[in-house]
Amino acid sequence: MRIDDLIIIEDEHLVAINKPAGLLTIPAREGSEISLKTLLRQKYGNIFTVHRLDKETSGLVVFAKHEESHKLLSQLFEGRDVEKFYQGLVIGKPVNAEGSIDGAIMEHPAKRGMMVINRRGKPSHTDYKVLESFRAFSWMEFQIHTGRTHQIRVHMKDLGHPIVCDELYGDGKPILISSIKRNYKLSKDELEERPILNRLGLHSWKLRFKLYDKEYALEAEVPKDLRALLQQLRKNK
Structure with missing residues (x-):
């Protein structure tokens, strides 16, 4: 994996990356698995974490190049001064084509690493909009006004329409082309069907903010796997 192929923009203050799904943003505690930050350190030396994405979420991540920009960017991301937009595929079709979810989020009292909606949690606000509807799925846009762990995933579960392939908050099942395409048959060389998507169907799409004027x-x-899935859904609508 060449880090230069993932760079969207860089200047003297920051570098923005299009993170592939399956890559950690920062090193895990065990430190055995490669991370985006590790790759960036190899290129830039010192680099500063501003925010992060779940391992299976693809898309935009910003890192700071020096301590001052790190402080300013961290303040922007922790406040409500960054416009954050995601796109994702959910199971089913929400009753309302657009709306807001304000369920407060906290860590599950018994399940480490899992979040739940609870009035004692931290305030959390997600706006959503259905962009396209299919028979069993909806392609959606999300704008998050807070940055809680697993925020979109938790809120969509609460709405009754979890993100596809979500093992924590949904059924975790991969999407097969046979579930989309009528009369699908395996080729002679295939013993079993390969999933068209078997990772969390969520992508960090847009970020807008102001730094140093x-x-x-x-x-x-949107990455190739999600684009391919959308193409199949549109063809078999």
């Missing part, structure tokens, strides 16, 4: 409007293209 410069306006940043960043966008990360």
